[in-house]
Amino acid sequence: MIRVDALCHGYADQPSLIDVSFRVEAGEKLVLLGANGCGKSTLLKILAGLLAPRAGSVHYAGAEISPALLKRGEARRRFRREVGLLFQNPDVMLFNPTVYDEIAFGPRQLGLADADARARHWAAAVGVERYLSRPPFTLSGGEKQKVALAALLALEPKLLLLDEPAAALDPRTTGWLVDFLADLPVTLLTTTHQLALAGELGARALVLGEDHRLIYDGATDAFLSDMERLVAANLAHAHRHRHGALEHRHWHAHEWP
Amino acid sequence: MNPAHRARAQLLAYAVAVMLASALSTPAWLLAGVLAALLLAGRQALVILRRALLATLAFSAVVSATYVGHVWWLTATLPWDWLLTVNLRVLLMALLTFLFIARVNLFLALGFSRRLSFLLVLATSQALALRRTLADFRLALHSRTIRPAGLRARYRAAARAMAWLLDRALANAHESAQALQARGWFE
Incomplete structure (x- = not known):
């Protein structure tokens, strides 16, 4: 479904991705890991055809994609319908006067006869149906995240790119999201730096290092149990532990916000 | 010249130029100021002019339209001289500001x-x-x-x-x- 070859990207003179290559098959659920600033969000934006790579290429369903190719026409319509990107900050996605309009925005653009049914169905599926007449910006961070997700799902995409979807969620909603995503019949690529969630979000992990290169592509469980790799990716840390009078220090990878 | 001293001198020059622009009330002098600022901008002239126009367009359009409507309602004439003076002054000040930001290291200029x-x-x-x-x-x-x-x-x-x-x-x-x-x- 996706083929990424020797992808490079940078902002001004700072590289954000260097020589990244991988494949994603339809129906896969992957998690993209990496420390802050290693290029996770940039990679998702390139996969969504929003940023152009400096070098290398991205193919979706056999066709090379780039912002220039996606300006208009049938290629754009198909790609935008099939590929959805959930931004880390849901505020940037919400601009319609009501939650209902927000979720129905995509289907209405396509002129779908069942736009109303889709909006109500996905609002109920993510649990925001009671807010349908409210402006999205009056909702909490977690509710905004759900509305933004429903707005993407209303188009029934084939590929969902989720940028830190649990960052603004409380523990209960995070649990709901993990189950919800596991049941979605779409290809998923989810970024997170919360290691406790990584295994739940995808059986396969892609890991970006602080040098902006892909340093791991394989089973998530194997990566999470490899302390050397976790340390190399700056996903593990060491600090002093105090157990009464006993004090010791070791590397570990427990949860941090 | 020491880079910090140079940046401070440029800050002073910018402040004087903005005060002059606010004091000028002759369209010809203001137009000369705009041309001088564009000459100083050199190769960046078009980029800076575009930024200045975009930054001032909404404000200038609203103020101009409101004042023209008001004068037309009272006297049935158009205040061409006022329109030219005000819009050229706003454009000149915006040009000077964008030129200053593009050319001067603000951290050095305010380092004192x-x-x-x-x-x-x-x-x-x-x-x-x-x-x-x-x-x-x-x-x-x-x-x-x-x-x-x-x-x-x-x-x-x-x-x-x-x-x-x-x-x-x-x-x-x-x-x-x-x-x-x-x-x-x-x-």
């Missing part, structure tokens, strides 16, 4: 004052963070529009982005003030 340097760091960090989010607003609209976004969607998205930026800027300013207070700034 610790407090002004702190304020510049705060303002710059806020501006960079808000600029990143504003870029995300644009990309999010692009990613959610199956056909090129229509005018209504663009207006709504722009209005929402502006409202968010104002809210965020106010909240950030409040937090910055609290942080400064916590570190003894207002003692």
Whole structure:
């Protein structure tokens, strides 16, 4: 479904991705890991055809994609319908006067006869149906995240790119999201730096290092149990532990916000 | 010349030029000022002119249209001289400001004052963070529009982005003030 070859990207003179290559098959659920600033969000934006790579290429369903190719026409319509990107900050996605309009925005653009049914169905599926007449910006961070997700799902995409979807969620909603995503019949690529969630979000992990290169592509469980790799990716840390009078220090990878 | 001294001299020159621009009331002199600023900008002239026009367009258009309507209602004449003077003055001040920002290292220019340097760091960090989010607003609209976004969607998205930026800027300013207070700034 996706083929990424020797992808490079940078902002001004700072590289954000260097020589990244991988494949994603339809129906896969992957998690993209990496420390802050290693290029996770940039990679998702390139996969969504929003940023152009400096070098290398991205193919979706056999066709090379780039912002220039996606300006208009049938290629754009198909790609935008099939590929959805959930931004880390849901505020940037919400601009319609009501939650209902927000979720129905995509289907209405396509002129779908069942736009109303889709909006109500996905609002109920993510649990925001009671807010349908409210402006999205009056909702909490977690509710905004759900509305933004429903707005993407209303188009029934084939590929969902989720940028830190649990960052603004409380523990209960995070649990709901993990189950919800596991049941979605779409290809998923989810970024997170919360290691406790990584295994739940995808059986396969892609890991970006602080040098902006892909340093791991394989089973998530194997990566999470490899302390050397976790340390190399700056996903593990060491600090002093105090157990009464006993004090010791070791590397570990427990949860941090 | 020492880079810091040079930056401070440029700051002084900028301040004097802006005061002169605000004092001039002859369209010919203001036009000469605009041409001089563009000459000083050199190869960047078109980029800086475009930025200045975009930055002042909405303000100048609203003020001009309101004043022209008012004068026409009272005297049935058009205040051409006033229109030229005010719009050229606004354009000249914007050009001088964009030229100054493009050419001068503000951190060096304000280095003589610790407090002004702190304020510049705060303002710059806020501006960079808000600029990143504003870029995300644009990309999010692009990613959610199956056909090129229509005018209504663009207006709504722009209005929402502006409202968010104002809210965020106010909240950030409040937090910055609290942080400064916590570190003894207002003692």
